[in-house]
Every structure is written in C-alpha cells, then in structure tokens.
Amino acid sequence: MNALFVLCSPECFLTLSALFLLLWQAIAKPNYKSVGILVLASYLISGVLLLPFVDNQGIYWNGLYVWDKMAVLWKVFFLITGFLVTYLSLESNSLITKGRAEFYTLPLLTTAGMALLASVRDFILLFVGLEIVTVSFYILVAFQKEFPSALEAGVKYLVIGALASSFLVMGIAFVFGITGSTQFDEVARFAQNNPVSTPLVLGLIFVLVGLGFKASAVPFHVWTPDVYQGASTPITSYLAVGSKAAGFVVLLRVLNLPFYDQSFQKHWIPLIVLMALLSVILGNLAAIPQRNIKRMLGYSSISHGGFLLMGLSAHNTIGCAAVIYYFFAYLVAIFAAFLVVILLEKNQPSGISIKDFNGLYQKNGLLAWSMAFAMISLAGLPPLMGFFGKLMVFLAAWESGQHLLVIVGALCAAAGLYYYIGVVRAMFWAEPETVQRIVLSPATKVLLWILSIGSILLGFYAEPVIKLVGAVLS
Amino acid sequence: MENFFFWTFVLTMIGSGIGVIANKNPVASAMNLVLMIISIAGLFVLLGAYFLAAVQVLVYAGAVMVLFLFIIMLLDLKAEQQANFRMLGIIGGLLTVLLLGIGFFLAGKNITSLVGKMGIVIQNNSIKALGELLFGNYALAFEAVGVLLLISMIGVIILSKKDLD
Structure with a gap:
C-alpha cells in the first residue's frame, strides 16, 4: 500500500477537499456558487483519480479495508450520486437561504463515508462509516432550520437513527463476544469451524435491524415518509439513493462474507424474505393515496427497498448483480424525477403535489418527458432500465426458490403502476391552471437529456451492462 | 464478595x-x-x-x-x-422489553463461550494495549472517527448559530 494509493482513494481525496473548502470559505468568504462548482469539480477529479487503481486488488489497513472491483463500482456509484446531489443543490439554491457553502461541502464528507463503506471489511469500520453517513444526514435533513417541518424531520431521523445504531452496536458486540474478532474473514472462519450458537444469531438479527433502518425496509421504515417530506429536495434525493445504497452495500458485504456460511443463511434468508415481502406490499399500497410527490416517492423508495432485498434473498451472484444494476436504474430515475421536482418547486416553495404536475407538457416538453421516463422506469415498464432491474431481481429470487415472494412482488409492482402512471397522466392529459413556460438553463437541459437517454439506452442494452457487473462480482 | x-x-x-x-x-x-x-x-x-x-x-x-x-x-x-404516559407507549415498551429479554435469555444460555472469549480481551485491557490497538490495528477507523467528530462539530455550529451567512 503506497501513499499515492491512499491519497487517490475517494474517501481520502473527498475528505481533504472538504477540509480545504471549509477552511477556504471561513477565511476568504468566497461566493457560495464557486464553492458549489468546486465541490462538483472534486467529485470529477476523484473519479479521474480512481482510474489508475481500477485493477488493484487487495486487503489493506490490517484487514479493515478491501479494494476490489465491487468496491470500485460502488465508489463510482457514490461519486455520481454526490455529483448529482450537489448539482441539484445548486439548482435549488433559492430554497436554501443560509449556510449555503456548508450545504455544498457537507455532502463531500458524507460521500467519503459512503465510499469507505463500499470497501469495509471489519465491523468496527462498518460502524464508524455508517455513523459518518448517518450523522451528516441528521444535519443535512434539519438544515433549513427556519422551517419547522425540516426540524421535525431532523429530530425524527435522529431519534430513530440513534435507536438503529444502538441495535447495530449491540449486534456487533454479540458477534465479537462469540467469535473474538470483528474482522469479516475471521468471523467467517469461526462460523465454518464452529456451530452457530444463539448469541451469534442474536448478533446477526441486531445487525440486520440496524441495517434495515438504513435500507428503510419495513418494519424499520416509519421515519421514511416524514423525513423525505421534511428535508429539502436535494437531500431527499440523496437519502433516497445514497443513504439507501450505503445500507445495501453494507448488507452485500456482510451477508456475503461473515454471515455467508450455510448455518447463518438458514437464519437470515427468512428474515430478508419477510422484510422484502412487507416492504413491497406496504410501500406500493401506501404510496397510492399520497398527494405530496416527495411523500409518494418516499413510499416508492420503501417498495424499491423491498425489490432490492428480493435480490439479496436469492443469495447468489445473479442476485447481487441484480441489486447493483437495479441501483443504477434507480439512481438515474430518482435523480431525473427530483430534478424536475426542484425546478417546479422554484415557483412553489411550499411543496409539490401531484396536482402541480397538471399540464406540465404544455409548460415544458422536456421536463414532462424526463419525468415520464423516470416514472415509467421506476414503475418497471419495458424497455427502460427499471424494467430489467426488476426482471433480474425476480429471476434471481425465482431461481433460488422464493416463488411466493416473486408472485407477491409482481402483483405489487403492478399495483405500483397506478400511482406512477397517475403522475404521467397529470402531465400529459390534465389541463394546467396557468400555461406559463418554464425556462431551463442549458446545463440542466443537457443533464435531463443524459438521464432520459441513459435510462432508455441502458435499458435496451442491459445485457452488456449486466455481464460487466457479473464479471465484477465473480 | x-x-x-x-x-x-x-x-x-x-x-x-x-x-x-x-x-x-x-x-x-x-x-x-x-x-x-x-x-x-x-x-x-x-x-x-x-x-x-x-x-x-x-x-x-x-x-x-x-x-x-x-x-x-x-x-x-x-x-x-x-x-401523561400513553398506554400505547407503555404496552409497546413492555413488549420490546419482553422480546429483547427472551432474545438475551436464549443467548445467555451459551454464556460460557462468551466468558472464555472475553477473558482474552480483558487480559490486554491496559491503556497501552488499548492505545496500540487504536493507533495500530484500527488506525483507519480511528481516523474515520476524527472525520465523524468534525462533521458533528460543523453540524452543531450550523444548527445552533443564529446569523449563518
């Protein structure tokens, strides 16, 4: 492990650039917009710095940190997420009035924490990384402290998040107490050579509870709708994609190494199946009556968590590849949807309901089409990316024998069509109250085009992408 | 004693x-x-x-x-x-205590293996051993905690300062 490698890893580079930007804005008091642009640049540079180390492979830092293809893939995912979040924050700058520079800089540290989680190989580092992500989200959620709804969301997230963290720590303590180690390989080795005892299973359950909170899986979902609605829109998109992905990358790591042993699998597979089942049912059904778009997307994110858990329950390579592909589809669709929401919010800061999408097609065609593609992709209709994500998750779960889960999942996905198509219907067939053209900046136009075309192209050419992901995993 | x-x-x-x-x-x-x-x-x-x-x-x-x-x-x-205390809260709390209690009780039956492993950890539990672990084996996690503390410090300033620019 050389110094260059450490410096170029996203976690280190992003932390350093965040430190630099914090000091710079404290001393030189620059224009907040230039801070935002520098944050965007840091994500890009960090992505470029990754390139020489793509083929690296190994376990570093005394077994705490692993660098493999999957870690690189997730780091890229988190860098894209961070980049888009900052772009959305810049786009919605009229809504955040105070401390804007910090509002752009904090996500750098959050993304660093997520990148750290992508290559975690020890329970201690797992906990610290997850806390970095969660604590920075407490702050980001409550950032618009002049709105009571944001403060309420922040407090709710803090209380439930702290409870989830305590479960996670308790679980880790049990695992450590029995196996005598927090390192993933050591735990896996212990499980191979010794019978799995009750305390170890209790540890596993507690760890799943803690991670279920991050993945907002039912029954650990109660915070989701309120927090999604109360937080400012860029942060909601960050929660929906980044925070959920952080939970799932840890689940992928934990379930595929320390808890991979057969004797563990017979305990966690039923739990994951149960969580997936409840999430798809509750998420899809509860989203139907929602009128506020952010709340609706909150419930939709619960249901997507369920579909992703379905991929995990398959406990094979196809399932894991499906989860990763699904996440990229989800990222593209969610950011397109939230970018549209932010652009609409500019005229109506009090919050956007489905009604406000009425006749969007007449106001701006590109916005309406982007939102339509996002909704259709989230609903899982062919030929968009979301369809292939769902298809693969279903296939993986079916192959591993979870037939009931797949049938319920397919039915719930069909029920979910109703509320996604409701938005599309409002945009194209409902009459608007006022026809006022919405003007977009060139950069936003380009981004909307990229997201829309991406979700179509990667849907049509899903096969090479899935093969690539599969190659990464094997 | x-x-x-x-x-x-x-x-x-x-x-x-x-x-x-x-x-x-x-x-x-x-x-x-x-x-x-x-x-x-x-x-x-x-x-x-x-x-x-x-x-x-x-x-x-x-x-x-x-x-x-x-x-x-x-x-x-x-x-x-x-x-006043809410009935639902009391029932929910008691139920949680019961469920966790059952879990801990079942886990406690295998307490012998717990004690054996804990003994090894405690033997090294001098401040020196602790410091060696923190700055040696777990150096990366220790640095990450530093970032975590920085984040919480920024958060406190943002959330409590009145005239944020």
Whole structure:
C-alpha cells in the first residue's frame, strides 16, 4: 500500500477537499456558487483519480479495508450520486437561504463515508462509516432550520437513527463476544469451524435491524415518509439513493462474507424474505393515496427497498448483480424525477403535489418527458432500465426458490403502476391552471437529456451492462 | 464478595434505569441516569477494565451528564412534567422489553463461550494495549472517527448559530 494509493482513494481525496473548502470559505468568504462548482469539480477529479487503481486488488489497513472491483463500482456509484446531489443543490439554491457553502461541502464528507463503506471489511469500520453517513444526514435533513417541518424531520431521523445504531452496536458486540474478532474473514472462519450458537444469531438479527433502518425496509421504515417530506429536495434525493445504497452495500458485504456460511443463511434468508415481502406490499399500497410527490416517492423508495432485498434473498451472484444494476436504474430515475421536482418547486416553495404536475407538457416538453421516463422506469415498464432491474431481481429470487415472494412482488409492482402512471397522466392529459413556460438553463437541459437517454439506452442494452457487473462480482 | 458487588451494581443499574423513564421530572431522570452510568462503571471495574470504568465516569457522568442537566435547567421543561404516559407507549415498551429479554435469555444460555472469549480481551485491557490497538490495528477507523467528530462539530455550529451567512 503506497501513499499515492491512499491519497487517490475517494474517501481520502473527498475528505481533504472538504477540509480545504471549509477552511477556504471561513477565511476568504468566497461566493457560495464557486464553492458549489468546486465541490462538483472534486467529485470529477476523484473519479479521474480512481482510474489508475481500477485493477488493484487487495486487503489493506490490517484487514479493515478491501479494494476490489465491487468496491470500485460502488465508489463510482457514490461519486455520481454526490455529483448529482450537489448539482441539484445548486439548482435549488433559492430554497436554501443560509449556510449555503456548508450545504455544498457537507455532502463531500458524507460521500467519503459512503465510499469507505463500499470497501469495509471489519465491523468496527462498518460502524464508524455508517455513523459518518448517518450523522451528516441528521444535519443535512434539519438544515433549513427556519422551517419547522425540516426540524421535525431532523429530530425524527435522529431519534430513530440513534435507536438503529444502538441495535447495530449491540449486534456487533454479540458477534465479537462469540467469535473474538470483528474482522469479516475471521468471523467467517469461526462460523465454518464452529456451530452457530444463539448469541451469534442474536448478533446477526441486531445487525440486520440496524441495517434495515438504513435500507428503510419495513418494519424499520416509519421515519421514511416524514423525513423525505421534511428535508429539502436535494437531500431527499440523496437519502433516497445514497443513504439507501450505503445500507445495501453494507448488507452485500456482510451477508456475503461473515454471515455467508450455510448455518447463518438458514437464519437470515427468512428474515430478508419477510422484510422484502412487507416492504413491497406496504410501500406500493401506501404510496397510492399520497398527494405530496416527495411523500409518494418516499413510499416508492420503501417498495424499491423491498425489490432490492428480493435480490439479496436469492443469495447468489445473479442476485447481487441484480441489486447493483437495479441501483443504477434507480439512481438515474430518482435523480431525473427530483430534478424536475426542484425546478417546479422554484415557483412553489411550499411543496409539490401531484396536482402541480397538471399540464406540465404544455409548460415544458422536456421536463414532462424526463419525468415520464423516470416514472415509467421506476414503475418497471419495458424497455427502460427499471424494467430489467426488476426482471433480474425476480429471476434471481425465482431461481433460488422464493416463488411466493416473486408472485407477491409482481402483483405489487403492478399495483405500483397506478400511482406512477397517475403522475404521467397529470402531465400529459390534465389541463394546467396557468400555461406559463418554464425556462431551463442549458446545463440542466443537457443533464435531463443524459438521464432520459441513459435510462432508455441502458435499458435496451442491459445485457452488456449486466455481464460487466457479473464479471465484477465473480 | 465479587458476587455481592455484582448484584449491587446490577440492581442499582436496573432500578435507576427504570427511574429514568418512570420519573416525570427531567432533572430526576438525569440524576437517575448518572447513577446508572456509575453502576455500569462499577461493572467494568469488576471485569478488570479499569480504564473503561474511569472513562465512563469522567466522560459520561462528568461531562455529558453535566451538559444534559445544564440544558434541562435552561429549558425549564414544565409541560413535560404534566404530560401523561400513553398506554400505547407503555404496552409497546413492555413488549420490546419482553422480546429483547427472551432474545438475551436464549443467548445467555451459551454464556460460557462468551466468558472464555472475553477473558482474552480483558487480559490486554491496559491503556497501552488499548492505545496500540487504536493507533495500530484500527488506525483507519480511528481516523474515520476524527472525520465523524468534525462533521458533528460543523453540524452543531450550523444548527445552533443564529446569523449563518
């Protein structure tokens, strides 16, 4: 492990650039917009710095940190997420009035924490990384402290998040107490050579509870709708994609190494199946009556968590590849949807309901089409990316024998069509109250085009992408 | 003798733990929490983890709880004292305690393996061993904690400062 490698890893580079930007804005008091642009640049540079180390492979830092293809893939995912979040924050700058520079800089540290989680190989580092992500989200959620709804969301997230963290720590303590180690390989080795005892299973359950909170899986979902609605829109998109992905990358790591042993699998597979089942049912059904778009997307994110858990329950390579592909589809669709929401919010800061999408097609065609593609992709209709994500998750779960889960999942996905198509219907067939053209900046136009075309192209050419992901995993 | 101290600390801990949630006066709750933290420190002493016991008293009972009390007294929480316990909350709490209790009981049956492993950890539990672990094996996690503390510091400033620019 050389110094260059450490410096170029996203976690280190992003932390350093965040430190630099914090000091710079404290001393030189620059224009907040230039801070935002520098944050965007840091994500890009960090992505470029990754390139020489793509083929690296190994376990570093005394077994705490692993660098493999999957870690690189997730780091890229988190860098894209961070980049888009900052772009959305810049786009919605009229809504955040105070401390804007910090509002752009904090996500750098959050993304660093997520990148750290992508290559975690020890329970201690797992906990610290997850806390970095969660604590920075407490702050980001409550950032618009002049709105009571944001403060309420922040407090709710803090209380439930702290409870989830305590479960996670308790679980880790049990695992450590029995196996005598927090390192993933050591735990896996212990499980191979010794019978799995009750305390170890209790540890596993507690760890799943803690991670279920991050993945907002039912029954650990109660915070989701309120927090999604109360937080400012860029942060909601960050929660929906980044925070959920952080939970799932840890689940992928934990379930595929320390808890991979057969004797563990017979305990966690039923739990994951149960969580997936409840999430798809509750998420899809509860989203139907929602009128506020952010709340609706909150419930939709619960249901997507369920579909992703379905991929995990398959406990094979196809399932894991499906989860990763699904996440990229989800990222593209969610950011397109939230970018549209932010652009609409500019005229109506009090919050956007489905009604406000009425006749969007007449106001701006590109916005309406982007939102339509996002909704259709989230609903899982062919030929968009979301369809292939769902298809693969279903296939993986079916192959591993979870037939009931797949049938319920397919039915719930069909029920979910109703509320996604409701938005599309409002945009194209409902009459608007006022026809006022919405003007977009060139950069936003380009981004909307990229997201829309991406979700179509990667849907049509899903096969090479899935093969690539599969190659990464094997 | 050790048994006697163990049960004293454990019973004090449980009693004061109930006191924290059952008391309507926030100051009394906080004082109960202090008592609970001190009894946990007592358990650490019995386990031979002297450093942890000292840190527990210094940091939690000393620093954190003083801050707690300070804020409670500044806020003057009158409304809290009049609020009644909700039935649903009590039932939910008891159910959670029951479920966790069953889990811990089942886990406790295999306590022998726990003790064996813990013994190894405690043998190394001098401050020197702790420092070697923190700056050697777990150096990366230690650095990450530094970032975590920085984030919380920024957060406190953002959320509490009135005239943020």
